[in-house]
Amino acid sequence: MNNLDKKPDIDLVRDFHSVWHPCTQMQDHETVPPLLIERGEGVYLYDRDGKKYLDVISSWWVNLFGHNHPRLNEALKRQLEKVAHVMFAGITHQPAIDLASNLVELSPHNLQKVFFSDNGSTAVEVAVKMSLQYWQQTGHAEKTRFAYLKGGYHGETLGALSLCGLDLFRKNFENVLMQNLEVQGPDCFRCPYGLQPESCNAECFEPMEKTLAEHKDTLAGVIVEPLVQGAAGMKMYPPRYLKKLEVACKLHNVHTLYDEIAVGFGRTGSLFVCGEHKLNPTFLCLSKGITSGYLPLAATLTTDEIYSAFYGDFSTLKLFIHSHSYSANPLACAVANETLAMLTENNFLKTLQPKIKALGEYGKRLEQLEWCGEFRQTGMIAAAELVQNRETKEPFPFEARVGYRIFLEGLKRGVFMRPLGNVIYFIPPLVISVEEIKMMMDVAVDCIKAVVEEKN
Amino acid sequence: MNNLDKKPDIDLVRDFHSVWHPCTQMQDHETVPPLLIERGEGVYLYDRDGKKYLDVISSWWVNLFGHNHPRLNEALKRQLEKVAHVMFAGITHQPAIDLASNLVELSPHNLQKVFFSDNGSTAVEVAVKMSLQYWQQTGHAEKTRFAYLKGGYHGETLGALSLCGLDLFRKNFENVLMQNLEVQGPDCFRCPYGLQPESCNAECFEPMEKTLAEHKDTLAGVIVEPLVQGAAGMKMYPPRYLKKLEVACKLHNVHTLYDEIAVGFGRTGSLFVCGEHKLNPTFLCLSKGITSGYLPLAATLTTDEIYSAFYGDFSTLKLFIHSHSYSANPLACAVANETLAMLTENNFLKTLQPKIKALGEYGKRLEQLEWCGEFRQTGMIAAAELVQNRETKEPFPFEARVGYRIFLEGLKRGVFMRPLGNVIYFIPPLVISVEEIKMMMDVAVDCIKAVVEEKN
Numbered sequence A, B: 001m002n003n004l005d006k007k008p009d010i011d012l013v014r015d016f017h018s019v020w021h022p023c024t025q026m027q028d029h030e031t032v033p034p035l036l037i038e039r040g041e042g043v044y045l046y047d048r049d050g051k052k053y054l055d056v057i058s059s060w061w062v063n064l065f066g067h068n069h070p071r072l073n074e075a076l077k078r079q080l081e082k083v084a085h086v087m088f089a090g091i092t093h094q095p096a097i098d099l100a101s102n103l104v105e106l107s108p109h110n111l112q113k114v115f116f117s118d119n120g121s122t123a124v125e126v127a128v129k130m131s132l133q134y135w136q137q138t139g140h141a142e143k144t145r146f147a148y149l150k151g152g153y154h155g156e157t158l159g160a161l162s163l164c165g166l167d168l169f170r171k172n173f174e175n176v177l178m179q180n181l182e183v184q185g186p187d188c189f190r191c192p193y194g195l196q197p198e199s200c201n202a203e204c205f206e207p208m209e210k211t212l213a214e215h216k217d218t219l220a221g222v223i224v225e226p227l228v229q230g231a232a233g234m235k236m237y238p239p240r241y242l243k244k245l246e247v248a249c250k251l252h253n254v255h256t257l258y259d260e261i262a263v264g265f266g267r268t269g270s271l272f273v274c275g276e277h278k279l280n281p282t283f284l285c286l287s288k289g290i291t292s293g294y295l296p297l298a299a300t301l302t303t304d305e306i307y308s309a310f311y312g313d314f315s316t317l318k319l320f321i322h323s324h325s326y327s328a329n330p331l332a333c334a335v336a337n338e339t340l341a342m343l344t345e346n347n348f349l350k351t352l353q354p355k356i357k358a359l360g361e362y363g364k365r366l367e368q369l370e371w372c373g374e375f376r377q378t379g380m381i382a383a384a385e386l387v388q389n390r391e392t393k394e395p396f397p398f399e400a401r402v403g404y405r406i407f408l409e410g411l412k413r414g415v416f417m418r419p420l421g422n423v424i425y426f427i428p429p430l431v432i433s434v435e436e437i438k439m440m441m442d443v444a445v446d447c448i449k450a451v452v453e454e455k456n
Helices: A010-018 A070-080 A094-106 A120-137 A167-176 A203-215 A239-252 A304-308 A330-344 A348-367 A402-412 A434-454 B010-018 B070-080 B094-106 B120-137 B167-176 B203-215 B239-252 B304-308 B330-344 B348-368 B402-412 B434-454
Strands: A035-041 A044-047 A052-055 A111-117 A145-149 A181-183 A219-224 A255-259 A283-286 A298-303 A372-378 A381-386 A423-426 B035-041 B044-047 B052-055 B111-117 B145-149 B181-183 B219-224 B255-259 B283-286 B298-303 B372-378 B381-386 B423-426
Touching: A010 A035, A010 B094, A010 B111, A052 A434, A070 A330, A070 B070, A094 A111, A094 A298, A094 A330, A094 B010, A111 A120, A111 A304, A111 B010, A120 A219, A120 A255, A120 A283, A120 A298, A120 A304, A120 B120, A120 B167, A145 A203, A167 B120, A181 A203, A203 A219, A203 A239, A219 A239, A239 A255, A298 A304, A330 A348, A348 A372, A348 A381, A348 A434, A381 A434, A402 A423, A402 A434, A423 A434, B010 B035, B035 B052, B052 B434, B070 B330, B094 B111, B094 B298, B094 B330, B111 B120, B111 B304, B120 B219, B120 B255, B120 B283, B120 B298, B120 B304, B145 B203, B181 B203, B203 B219, B203 B239, B219 B239, B239 B255, B298 B304, B330 B348, B348 B372, B348 B381, B348 B434, B381 B434, B402 B423, B402 B434, B423 B434
Parallel strands: A145 A181, A145 A219, A219 A255, A255 A283, B145 B181, B145 B219, B219 B255, B255 B283
Antiparallel strands: A035 A044, A044 A052, A111 A298, A283 A298, A372 A381, A381 A423, B035 B044, B044 B052, B111 B298, B283 B298, B372 B381, B381 B423
């Protein structure tokens, strides 16, 4: 018997009565209640009946080392015995000092200062506000806009949402958003230049080049999700786009804001995309994997040049006024330090190579399905974009809810996937085994077949 | 020897190298490094040398039951053994279900649904976005603005900052903020009507009444910090203002957004201001004390009427699209449930009464200082607004940094206060003793004298 067929638990009734879940049409829970997860262990989540589910998407892309990891638990408990939290103005503490030092050491050399907040949205809001205030305090008050890529996602507080290139997220709030500039970016699956990612020269940088040249006087910065646009459906593009961006932004005196909230901390096979490709963004926004999926925490890294523009006598009021009560929460920082230790010791990132290879190899089965428009992969992130017609790349209609139905099939088979529209994606905890990768891919194939062959 | 005179710890040097602290002119740390806090116990914080500091402002208004509380630690560890975190779309868990049910039960009867996020700013952003989308989906798409009070503070992400009535926080970002309406609200210390809070009839509601009448067609909602405007300097006003607001908002079909992030969970002597005064806001934003100062967590409560406007077939796309990866973090929810248990059992709130009385009585010594323009108190929150001249109420000049110098005097005496400009305030953990209240007030008097008598 599976979760979909049985009488709901009384707690699920209470959930339905009082909880409003994020990004959920709550009416769906009339027929399919949420999973009532009781505990986690490694890459598996267990519901109240003891049924286990492979956590294919790392609980919203956050978990790196699996659930209930002894070292992370221990790090948290060690800090708990000292102090759970203290304020972070006028006070500092060892876990935050260590974490800031670690992040500075492990990120590109130009990034020297770390500002802590609570989640990805706030990490982006902090970068945006620092950029705006920097330009004001250096004689460029007219630089008040940002450019962002079509399909880009950077969070959902209104400032972050103003940088979002996805209509579904923006449409209800358009008239209160900042007036930023959306730019057509890479779209490798449907490349308008007819090129292949492996051989192109990022010809698609053209619109951004034009935007920068035309609007450089009013542009404060450009924000990107490097290599993988997550919420857009794990759309992937090559690093040379980023290299062109860096050169153009320097030329036009515009900041680069890297949102590595989803791709940082090993997802692409390296610690940070910017580090791997020798890129030097002005701001680097981090969250999600920073605590290996344990606790909310975020960091915005920036340069000494930015920092210096805020530094001076108090009376100048140049300071950066932004705070969250739980900034640099010591418990979260302690877990983050343990996470970084685990990511960097014993060649951990090298141990991902066979898994990355397996993800590609087993992914071939997906690629061969007649409804698979593209199978794509960047390190430990993989995705299959389903289409009605492989030749024309015509997508399944929104109303068919192909992704949602595949999600339900996955639950029956003990796999928790959560497609983005017609894109089935895989961003498992880094500690997943090669065998589990095979199982995950096999189940995905079965689920897709079950749904698409049944009827669209 | 105190923290100000000795050679800095190597970790303080590392802090200065890599950490950018919130709401801090980092240059100040050249001469006065932050306290390096090692552990906490009850109402005290201990630095690396073992020197203790009374946490007068509850680590940014978050701590209720003191640091390192055995019951809260235990609740956290119990949940840690199950699972630290799971995603909150398609999944639910006992700690979140319990917390949502508890919050619905303990808040005014009209509030029936709970949406979780990570901090006060996001709790407000969620309310703002729900309000906007509600009006769109019920045929009032022209309702796109909010009214807020002068002196109001609701967070610093750009959406929340757009509701902020404090120039210091807004000034660098004015040209990217939402076009909302600032309204002159209560200012009891400098009442323009020349009335006393005890006997007035909230005559100062007049500007809000006018704003509502004039702009009702474009107003989505009005946001307030009920009874105490925290960041404005713990400015306090009587509940009848809120009663007038409720009547007027109902009349003009405008939502009321209550930001009880700072005042909720016992600070005013009751669990929630709205509950105590039988007020029924459309939205109630909570954070800070929700986990008794342990972990970042926030909740936005709303009515079934709001919820229903988002409920329907998926194809209508009426759902509320907003998410944070760590929404409803199980560890934070578990601590929050324990916090609520402690707040509601054994008549805990009644035990505050002698403390509230003591705060008022010992506060009289402050009130008698010739530089005290006003001593004010709401429950467990008290504040003294210092002035140069008691008759004219002329404030000390900003450049004199009277508050900051008092803060430094406090550190010498083992008390961590952090004034807001010229306002010395007290918002201690609820478990502070009467004796500690006396000590805290005595030290405050000494610090004020030391600074003001020395030279302004």
